Amino acid sequence: MxxxxxxxxxxxxxxxxxxxxxxxxxxxxxxxxxxxxxxxxxxxxxxxxxxxxxxxxxxxxxxxxxxxxxxxxxxxxxxxxxxxxxxxxxxxxxxxxxxxxxxxxxxxxxxxxxxxxxxxxxxxxxxxxxxxxxxxxxxxxxxxxxxxxxxxxxxxxxxxxxxxxxxxxxxxxxxxxxxxxxxxxxxxxxxxxxxxxxxxxxxxxxxxxxxxxxxxxxxxxxxxxxxxxxxxxxxxxxxxxxxxxxxxxxxxxxxxxxxxxxEEGLDNVFARHARHGQAARAAVRAWGLDVLCATQGQESGVLTAVLMPEGHSADKFRATALEHFDISLGNGLSKVADRVFRIGHLGDFNDLMLVATLAGVEMGLTKAKVPHNCGGVTAAMEILDRTPSVGVAAK
Structure with a gap:
């Protein structure tokens, strides 16, 4: 269908x-x-x-x-x-x-x-x-x-x-x-x-x-x-x-x-990725989940890897999110297989795409009955609002 x-x-x-x-x-x-x-x-x-x-x-x-x-x-x-x-x-x-x-x-x-x-x-x-x-x-x-x-x-x-x-x-x-x-x-x-x-x-x-x-x-x-x-x-x-x-x-x-x-400017590209990474991590922490990268200052603007709560399968969550919300998330690899899912926020990507992605993740967590707090998307939006993208005037 x-x-x-x-x-x-x-x-x-x-x-x-x-x-x-x-x-x-x-x-x-x-x-x-x-x-x-x-x-x-x-x-x-x-x-x-x-x-x-x-x-x-x-x-x-x-x-x-x-x-x-x-x-x-x-x-x-x-x-x-x-x-x-x-x-x-x-x-x-x-x-x-x-x-x-x-x-x-x-x-x-x-x-x-x-x-x-x-x-x-x-x-x-x-x-x-x-x-x-x-x-x-x-x-x-x-x-x-x-x-x-x-x-x-x-x-x-x-x-x-x-x-x-x-x-x-x-x-x-x-x-x-x-x-x-x-x-x-x-x-x-x-x-x-x-x-x-x-x-x-x-x-x-x-x-x-x-x-x-x-x-x-x-x-x-x-x-x-x-x-x-x-x-x-x-x-x-x-x-x-x-x-x-x-x-x-x-x-x-x-x-x-x-x-x-x-045309966008390489420095603007780098700033955009850093900003989206910061917003994604804010969402993860608001959900009460852990970001896999634990070294401050070394977190990526390309992706955010998220640790699942103990006893919950990352792969089952990803399958649920795909089935119900048509979103593909990265799987955990080798040592972190089934313990981690990865959110990509790279390439030709903007604020609205990030918010939609995080909404898909949050709805997927709910549908898969993964323990989490609500409000991750809101936390990300607050970061985006405080750090406007290039070409958008700050309040």
Missing amino acids: RRAGRHFLQIPGPSAVPEQILQAISRQTIDHRGPDFAKVGQRALSGIKTIFKTVQPVIIYPSSGTGGWEAALVNSLSPGDRVLMFETGHFATLWKKIAEKLELRAEFIEGDWRGGADPDRIEAYLAEDKSQEIKAVCVVHNETSTGSVSPIAAIRKAIDNAGHSALFMVDTISGLASLDYRHDEWGVDVTVSGSQKGLMLPPGLSFNAISEKAQAANTKATLKRSYWDWADMLGPNKSGYFPYTPATNLLYGLNEAVDMLH
Whole structure:
């Protein structure tokens, strides 16, 4: 039976695709080796640099973010290299598993999944590595499974304080174009991202932004690579082309997305996400529930992960909300499976969409008989009223 109204896709990515981007993607595919494509490719390759805030190359792959993880590792490391990673959640754990499959010696600093990576612990770990055997430090910027943000600039400082030469790699798959990110200024060597989150595109593109240090490491790295090889990409990219068939229609969409982000203003985009995160957390606390991220100042503007009361299933609640209110919420992953649900508030998203989303959650909690207090939506609205969006005058 048909359901009236729009479906609320409120998972923390893929995010809903704006109409302008859908229209751009729907253009006719062109010859990716013809003269017209060079303009598309050059525009995409230069435009994405402004989102990463880098003057260095950004490689664009037709792949998911997982491919971007693998590309970062195989282009800069050799079999048996030690790699330091921090357990911030499910996606940090998956990146570590990829490293292990590639025969790297991946080492975890254990975390409790309730905050970002700790710069002090990273500095202390590196300081013990007197022989500089650790070749890379890998950190997830915005941990999509928990709603926690790692302080990337502070981690760069920690690596420098330890006097360590390790490459610094960052996954900002769900952070880019939603949270402030500065590849060059923060001294990141390889930044990994994907198309389906803050960039507002469908899944299908991944990115590696690469520093000069990373490019130098690439010439000495001996992990096997073919599809992911930066060297094969960099030559054709100079003239706007790719060594194999690119995702042409997604590049159309990427160019539109970059224009949209700059039209709004990146700082305004970041402020909007921060504001919506604050309002969502106010709703959760008004309901009497706990936000999974427990480290003040590291809460994400991309999503809010919510802990269920003891004895109640997050998955049953999500199923109830979907059945009765046509809203999709993110599930808990691995260690927090069935204990957490995640509210996505990222991408092309405004105040009214947030209030409607939170209303759907609150009605779902009631329908699923999850113990909670009323008034979460009101608490969120009070935050939104006190902190008007850009272009709206304060009282």
